[in-house]
Amino acid sequence: MKKLMFASFIAFWAAVGTLLAMQALTPTPAAADDTEALPEFTLADIAEHDTLESCWMAIEGKVYDFTDYIPEHPTPPFVMEQWCGREATEGMRTKGYGRDHTPAAWAMMEPYLIGTLVD
Amino acid sequence: MRRPMISARLARGLVWALALVPVVFFSIGLGAKDFSSASSILNTLGRLTGVLGLALLLLAAALSARVPGFDQPFGGLTKLWHTHHLFGAAALLMLLAHPLLLALASATHGHQLPVKVLFPPLSDTATWSGWAALLLMMVFLAPSFSFFGSPMYERWKRIHALAGPAIILALVHTFLFSRTMPVNLDTAIWTLFALLGVGAVAWRLIFSRRAGRVTHTIVDVQAVANNVVELTLQPARPERRLNYQAGNFVYMTPLDKSLAAGHGEEHPYTLSSSPTEPNLRIAIKDLGDASRAIQSVTPGTTVKIEGPYGRFFPTSGETSSPELWVAGGIGITPFLARLRHLRALKQAADIHLIYAVQDEARALYADELRELANAIPDTRLTFHYFYKEGPISADFLTTTCPDLDQREVFICGPLPLNKLVQEHLRRIGLPYSRIHTEEFELL
Numbered sequence: 001m002k003k004l005m006f007a008s009f010i011a012f013w014a015a016v017g018t019l020l021a022m023q024a025l026t027p028t029p030a031a032a033d034d035t036e037a038l039p040e041f042t043l044a045d046i047a048e049h050d051t052l053e054s055c056w057m058a059i060e061g062k063v064y065d066f067t068d069y070i071p072e073h074p075t076p077p078f079v080m081e082q083w084c085g086r087e088a089t090e091g092m093r094t095k096g097y098g099r100d101h102t103p104a105a106w107a108m109m110e111p112y113l114i115g116t117l118v119d
Numbered sequence: 120m121r122r123p124m125i126s127a128r129l130a131r132g133l134v135w136a137l138a139l140v141p142v143v144f145f146s147i148g149l150g151a152k153d154f155s156s157a158s159s160i161l162n163t164l165g166r167l168t169g170v171l172g173l174a175l176l177l178l179a180a181a182l183s184a185r186v187p188g189f190d191q192p193f194g195g196l197t198k199l200w201h202t203h204h205l206f207g208a209a210a211l212l213m214l215l216a217h218p219l220l221l222a223l224a225s226a227t228h229g230h231q232l233p234v235k236v237l238f239p240p241l242s243d244t245a246t247w248s249g250w251a252a253l254l255l256m257m258v259f260l261a262p263s264f265s266f267f268g269s270p271m272y273e274r275w276k277r278i279h280a281l282a283g284p285a286i287i288l289a290l291v292h293t294f295l296f297s298r299t300m301p302v303n304l305d306t307a308i309w310t311l312f313a314l315l316g317v318g319a320v321a322w323r324l325i326f327s328r329r330a331g332r333v334t335h336t337i338v339d340v341q342a343v344a345n346n347v348v349e350l351t352l353q354p355a356r357p358e359r360r361l362n363y364q365a366g367n368f369v370y371m372t373p374l375d376k377s378l379a380a381g382h383g384e385e386h387p388y389t390l391s392s393s394p395t396e397p398n399l400r401i402a403i404k405d406l407g408d409a410s411r412a413i414q415s416v417t418p419g420t421t422v423k424i425e426g427p428y429g430r431f432f433p434t435s436g437e438t439s440s441p442e443l444w445v446a447g448g449i450g451i452t453p454f455l456a457r458l459r460h461l462r463a464l465k466q467a468a469d470i471h472l473i474y475a476v477q478d479e480a481r482a483l484y485a486d487e488l489r490e491l492a493n494a495i496p497d498t499r500l501t502f503h504y505f506y507k508e509g510p511i512s513a514d515f516l517t518t519t520c521p522d523l524d525q526r527e528v529f530i531c532g533p534l535p536l537n538k539l540v541q542e543h544l545r546r547i548g549l550p551y552s553r554i555h556t557e558e559f560e561l562l
Binding site: 002009012069072074111 | 152231
C-alpha cells in the first residue's frame with residue numbers, strides 16, 4: 001500500500017513534468033497569433049453558417065468555426081446550436097446562467113479560429 | 120462469535136457503498152456523447168475520478184470522528200481506522216488521476232491545451248482551489264504513507280490536521296464548477312457529504328476535546344519492568360466512572376507540565392484492569408517520547424481519559440467457545456485485562472495463552488499471569504522465548520495447542536509477530552473469521 005501510494009505520487013509529478021516539458025519544447029506556430037493575416041468576415045457572412053452542419057460564431061471580435069467541436073461540448077448540441085451564425089460572446093461569458101466559461105475553455109477555442117469580425 | 124465479523128463487513132461495505140452514491144448520480148447525467156471519442160471518454164473519467172475522490176475524502180473525514188460506541192459495528196476503532204486509511208488512500212489515487220485525465224482529454228483541441236487546463240491564469244479560482252486542495256492532501260497524507268520516513272505521532276497529527284483546509288478547498292473547487300451532476304442534485308449531494316465530513320471534524324474538535332474527556336487522578340504508579348509502568352487512575356467524580364469492557368483502550372492526556380514530553384497530548388493506551396475494579400489501570404511501555412516521559416510520572420497527577428474504544432474481544436466476560444491467545448511483549452495488556460476480569464468474575468474459561476517474549480527478563484507480569492492461569496479453571500499459559508526458540512513456528516503452535524483449529528484466535532503484539540502467526544494459522548486452514556487481531560501500531 002505504501003509502495004503503491006508513493007509510486008502514484010511520483011507518477012503524478014512525472015506526468016505533470018512531462019506535459020510541461022512538452023509544452024516548453026514545442027515551438028509555438030507564429031502564424032496562429034497573427035490575426036492580421038486572417039480572413040475578415042461580416043456578421044452577414046457568419047449568419048450563413050447557422051446550423052449544426054456548419055456552425056460559425058463571432059466571439060469578442062473573432063470568428064470561429066465550431067462545427068467539429070459541437071459533439072465534444074459537455075452540453076447537448078442544441079445549447080450551442082442557438083448561437084450558431086451569431087455574435088455569441090454573451091453565450092461564452094454567461095453559459096446562459098450568468099457564469100463565465102473557464103480560462104481553459106477560452107483557451108480551447110483557439111484551434112477553431114478562422115477569421116476576424118469586421119463591420 | 121461470528122456475528123460481529125459479519126456486521127463489521129456489513130458496516131464497511133455500507134460506507135464503501137455510500138461513496139458510490141455521488142457516482143451513481145453522476146452517471147445518471149451521462150449520455151452517449153460522453154463516450155463518443157477517446158477525448159470525451161478521458162474527460163468523463165476525469166470528472167468521475169473527481170466525484171469519487173471527493174466522496175471518498177469526505178467519508179474518510181466522517182470516519183475520523185472517534186465517537187465512543189460508533190467504532191463497535193466496525194469491529195473496533197483500530198479496524199475503523201484501517202477503513203479510514205484505505206478511504207484516504209483511494210481518495211488520493213482518484214484525485215491524482217483527476218487533473219491528469221482532464222488535461223489529457225483537452226489535448227485533441229490543441230497540443231498546448233493540457234498545460235493550459237492544468238495551469239490556467241490565476242483568476243481561475245475554481246481550478247486553483249482544486250490544486251491547493253490536492254497539494255495539501257499530498258502534504259497531510261505523505262506521513263500517513265511514510266513517503267519520507269515514519270514521523271513522530273504528535274508531528275503526524277499536526278500535519279494531518281491540514282485535512283481540514285484541504286476539504287474546504289476541495290468543496291470550493293466542486294461548488295465553483297458544479298457540473299458534476301444534474302443541477303441542484305449536485306449541490307444537495309455535496310452539501311450532505313460535506314455536513315458528514317465537517318460534522319465529524321467539529322465533533323473531534325469540540326465534543327471529544329471537552330465533554331468526551333473525563334478527569335482522573337493518578338493514585339498509584341507501579342514499575343512493571345524497567346521500561347514499563349502501570350498507572351492506577353481514579354475518576355475525579357465517581358458518577359463519571361468509565362463503562363468499558365476488558366481489552367478496550369482509551370486516549371489518555373496527562374496534564375503535567377513537569378513531564379519531559381507529552382503534556383497535554385493524547386495517546387492511546389490499553390486498559391489492563393478488570394471493569395469490575397473501581398479504578399482504571401493502564402500499562403505503558405516506553406515506545407516514544409511521551410510514553411518514555413510518563414514512566415516517571417508521579418501519583419497525584421491529573422489526566423484526561425477519553426473512551427472506551429476498541430472491540431478486540433466480542434465479549435468481555437464468558438467465552439462461548441475455546442480460545443487461543445497469542446501475545447507479544449506489551450501486547451499482553453488486553454489479555455491481562457481479560458484474565459483479571461475472568462478472575463474477578465470467578466469464571467472458568469477454556470483459554471490457551473501463548474506469551475511470546477525475547478527472554479525471561481522481558482516477560483511482563485510473568486508471576487501474575489501464572490497465578491491467574493492457575494486460578495482460572497481451564498486456562499493454560501505457555502511462554503515462548505525468542506532467544507531460545509527463534510520466531511514462533513507453525514509447529515510450535517500446533518504442538519503447544521493441538522486443538523487450535525477448534526479455537527477462536529486472538530493476536531496482539533508487534534506487527535511482525537502478528538503477521539507471522541496469522542500466516543501460520545491461514546496455512547493450517549483457519550478461516551479469517553476465526554482470527555482476531557488488535558494493532559497498537561496505528562501508523
